[in-house]
Amino acid sequence: MKKIFKRGYDYLDERLHLEDLVHFMGKKYVPVHSHSIWYYFGGVSLFFFVVQVVTGILLLFYYKAGPDLAFESIQYIMSKVQFGWLIRSIHGWAANLFILAAVIHMFSVYFEKAYRKPRELTWVTGMLMLFLAMGFGFSGYLLPWNELAFFATKVGSDIAGAVPIVGEPIKILMRGGPDVTGATLSRLFGFHVALFPGIFTVVLGIHLLLIQRQGISEPLHFGELDPKEKKTMPFFPNFILRDLLLWLVMLNLLAILAVFFPAELGHKADAFGSAPAGIKPEWYFLFMFQSLKYFPAHILFIEGEVLGILLFGAAFALWLIVPFWDRKTARGERNKLITYIGIFVIMFVIVLTILGWVA
Amino acid sequence: MKKLFFTSLTVILFFGYGILQGKTPESSDQCFVCHEQQGGAADLFKKDIHFQKGISCAGCHGGNSNSDDMETAMSKSAGFIGIPKGDVISQRCANCHAKKEMMQKYGSHLPTNQFDLLKESVHGKLSTTGKEKIVQCITCHNAHGIVSVKNPASPVYPTNVPNTCGKCHSNAKFMQTYNPSLAVDQVAKYRTSVHGMLNAKGDPRPAECSSCHGSHGIRATADTKSMVYALNIPETCSKCHSDAEYMAGYKIPTDQYAKYAKSVHGKALLEKHDVGAPACNSCHGNHGATPPGVESISKVCGSCHALNADLFSSSPHKQAFDKEKLPECETCHSNHEIVPATKAMLGVSGDAVCSKCHTETKSTKGYLVAKKMRSYIDSLDASEEMALKLINDAEQKGMEISETKFKLRDAHQAKLEARTMVHSFNEEKFKEVVVGKGLTVTTASITEAKEAVDNYFFRRYGLMVSVLIISILAFALYLYIKQIEKKQQTKNA
Numbered sequence: 001m002k003k004i005f006k007r008g009y010d011y012l013d014e015r016l017h018l019e020d021l022v023h024f025m026g027k028k029y030v031p032v033h034s035h036s037i038w039y040y041f042g043g044v045s046l047f048f049f050v051v052q053v054v055t056g057i058l059l060l061f062y063y064k065a066g067p068d069l070a071f072e073s074i075q076y077i078m079s080k081v082q083f084g085w086l087i088r089s090i091h092g093w094a095a096n097l098f099i100l101a102a103v104i105h106m107f108s109v110y111f112e113k114a115y116r117k118p119r120e121l122t123w124v125t126g127m128l129m130l131f132l133a134m135g136f137g138f139s140g141y142l143l144p145w146n147e148l149a150f151f152a153t154k155v156g157s158d159i160a161g162a163v164p165i166v167g168e169p170i171k172i173l174m175r176g177g178p179d180v181t182g183a184t185l186s187r188l189f190g191f192h193v194a195l196f197p198g199i200f201t202v203v204l205g206i207h208l209l210l211i212q213r214q215g216i217s218e219p220l221h222f223g224e225l226d227p228k229e230k231k232t233m234p235f236f237p238n239f240i241l242r243d244l245l246l247w248l249v250m251l252n253l254l255a256i257l258a259v260f261f262p263a264e265l266g267h268k269a270d271a272f273g274s275a276p277a278g279i280k281p282e283w284y285f286l287f288m289f290q291s292l293k294y295f296p297a298h299i300l301f302i303e304g305e306v307l308g309i310l311l312f313g314a315a316f317a318l319w320l321i322v323p324f325w326d327r328k329t330a331r332g333e334r335n336k337l338i339t340y341i342g343i344f345v346i347m348f349v350i351v352l353t354i355l356g357w358v359a
Numbered sequence: 360m361k362k363l364f365f366t367s368l369t370v371i372l373f374f375g376y377g378i379l380q381g382k383t384p385e386s387s388d389q390c391f392v393c394h395e396q397q398g399g400a401a402d403l404f405k406k407d408i409h410f411q412k413g414i415s416c417a418g419c420h421g422g423n424s425n426s427d428d429m430e431t432a433m434s435k436s437a438g439f440i441g442i443p444k445g446d447v448i449s450q451r452c453a454n455c456h457a458k459k460e461m462m463q464k465y466g467s468h469l470p471t472n473q474f475d476l477l478k479e480s481v482h483g484k485l486s487t488t489g490k491e492k493i494v495q496c497i498t499c500h501n502a503h504g505i506v507s508v509k510n511p512a513s514p515v516y517p518t519n520v521p522n523t524c525g526k527c528h529s530n531a532k533f534m535q536t537y538n539p540s541l542a543v544d545q546v547a548k549y550r551t552s553v554h555g556m557l558n559a560k561g562d563p564r565p566a567e568c569s570s571c572h573g574s575h576g577i578r579a580t581a582d583t584k585s586m587v588y589a590l591n592i593p594e595t596c597s598k599c600h601s602d603a604e605y606m607a608g609y610k611i612p613t614d615q616y617a618k619y620a621k622s623v624h625g626k627a628l629l630e631k632h633d634v635g636a637p638a639c640n641s642c643h644g645n646h647g648a649t650p651p652g653v654e655s656i657s658k659v660c661g662s663c664h665a666l667n668a669d670l671f672s673s674s675p676h677k678q679a680f681d682k683e684k685l686p687e688c689e690t691c692h693s694n695h696e697i698v699p700a701t702k703a704m705l706g707v708s709g710d711a712v713c714s715k716c717h718t719e720t721k722s723t724k725g726y727l728v729a730k731k732m733r734s735y736i737d738s739l740d741a742s743e744e745m746a747l748k749l750i751n752d753a754e755q756k757g758m759e760i761s762e763t764k765f766k767l768r769d770a771h772q773a774k775l776e777a778r779t780m781v782h783s784f785n786e787e788k789f790k791e792v793v794v795g796k797g798l799t800v801t802t803a804s805i806t807e808a809k810e811a812v813d814n815y816f817f818r819r820y821g822l823m824v825s826v827l828i829i830s831i832l833a834f835a836l837y838l839y840i841k842q843i844e845k846k847q848q849t850k851n852a
Contacts, residue, residue: 078759085759086818234847241840248833252826259822262757 028235038108043243048098055091065189067182070145089258114217120323139192150269290356390416403504445491476576517563548647592638618696657687670782706733742801749808773797
């Protein structure tokens, strides 16, 4: 068996010079310290993304986009296709876990200030992927064409439409017309399976390339240590194998969630029906949705909701460019303000999400 | 004595002067004095209740009735309007009849809302010419010679009402000027009804037009406030038919409304407000209201329940019922208190209506057929219940089983069809529906639901196996990592 592998490896090595790559990876080291655990969430996010791609392609074999077919095709997947229920449930759960892992990864990078020079572009590409992941979530949510998805998309696109000047064109772009119709379904399906994956793959490629090129970020205090005191582990095979171990644990978690809490389908969307009571967006949009409820109808001359959306827009923009305005960290100094802002944001998101959940 | 003498003298002098002047109490109305000589309206007016109450011609025509000078009496400055025309007519009547104090002045206790009701009525709203409303007070009450409603000479006395209304409503040419689709045979039909026949005999108590449609405030039948709007009909009929005292002389029961309200029809109409549900007039007719005879009951019920009626007519029961002179539908379903037909009516035990005629010793064939038909429907019920239970179980386990659930609706449909097919009283046809359609569906649903439940357990066992395999793999990997790291440490050391 070993002989076969070796012959295969030698065959490829002769043509692709794999030895260089192994040598390069073998020379890469991952810092070992009390917060090393957070390094794994990038890999976990990647794992969930791969699961999404695989299960998404499998679902694509049976899914039919269109207001007359979408719901029925999902019904067919859930009841008639062998393991269709499992694939759909895993797709649904992996979507949520993907965003959760990506958010944890993002906050860990933020608090470790790993975005600092020279990794500004890694941060920006990561943030872009997080936004794209939310886009995946929003566009995929409508695809089963059920009641909840229909009205959630309506509410979600209405909120986007409230943005001054660009809101209305964005809403029309999202809906493919003034209302949520079959055109919206076709459009979001296109976004979900073609546009977003295309962009995501390119951005992901850049993100991974940058990581490989620049290596794993060291915490700030590593700079003050003597090179001998710096604890590290080889990226290959140690870190990769640990990553793989975590992926197996995540696969187990996915299987358990998919079996014990399978994805539901609900009732088919009816444009003339009344919206179901207590309609809420997905959990990762909930903190924004709940915050907008607390804005008064008018603040001075501007509508409360519009102001809220603008504030969120500004906050996201500032968050995206944090490596460029956090000059202190860039100089290698500790910036406690950034930490406090991060803690505030986490508290804000958690509290508002809980309030939205119980509301 | 002295006092009596002076009093008598005063009276004699007063009347004597009057006689010498040619004046009676009524002849103080100078209009009347002149117009009496011309005859016509004044002659009629003599019999008029208003004349008798001392109301002068000027009450309606205006002018100064105290003056014997024609120019003064009929001057515009004195308010003379001549013959009131169009809507002014009703307005003139309303000048007194809409005012309580005026009516009390003349000792009348008549209601004072007639004019308001008229304005809201179909007669007071519609117009054919655009200048005046269709009906004025005088259209029904006449102009001169108006008498009390209680006076048999009044055109609105109960026995005269049909003809009064018929003056317009039986006149096709007139009616087509504002409502060509409205029938003009109401009076003719009414005359064929029990109400109409008694009315024609001079009985004022049976219902005439105004009993059901109202008098001044008549509204279109489609108007929800109309007394004959579909939802209001039972209550309108019950005003008389539930009044035991009022109906005393007619020897018919007075519990129809109470029974109807409890019936499937009554609940649909009165509780669910389903205006398509039958009211009294649906079976008895409206203008030609009459109890349907034994022969016509199935036709009356069959006008809605057409399939049931057809099946019954071609069943062996038709002949048997005719022979026994049994009312067809009513024998099993009753008349006013028609309760929802359940399977309890079918069979030979308990409340089953079949056992009224078919027993183990009498009409045995029917007894056996009824028993079998009941057993089929019982099997279908039991099978449907089991299918539902399994589907619910599968649903609660999170299984996608909506297609099976949808399919099971066909079993319910089969039960509805069976409810109709039972009227054929043909065991084979009934079996074809209940077993052929219903039980086939329930059996398939039970199989699918069982598969879904089995699948649920398969998923659990499958998960157990896969979690175990993945966990072993993870553990093996963990050991491998440890092994590698141990080697690395040894190497580094």
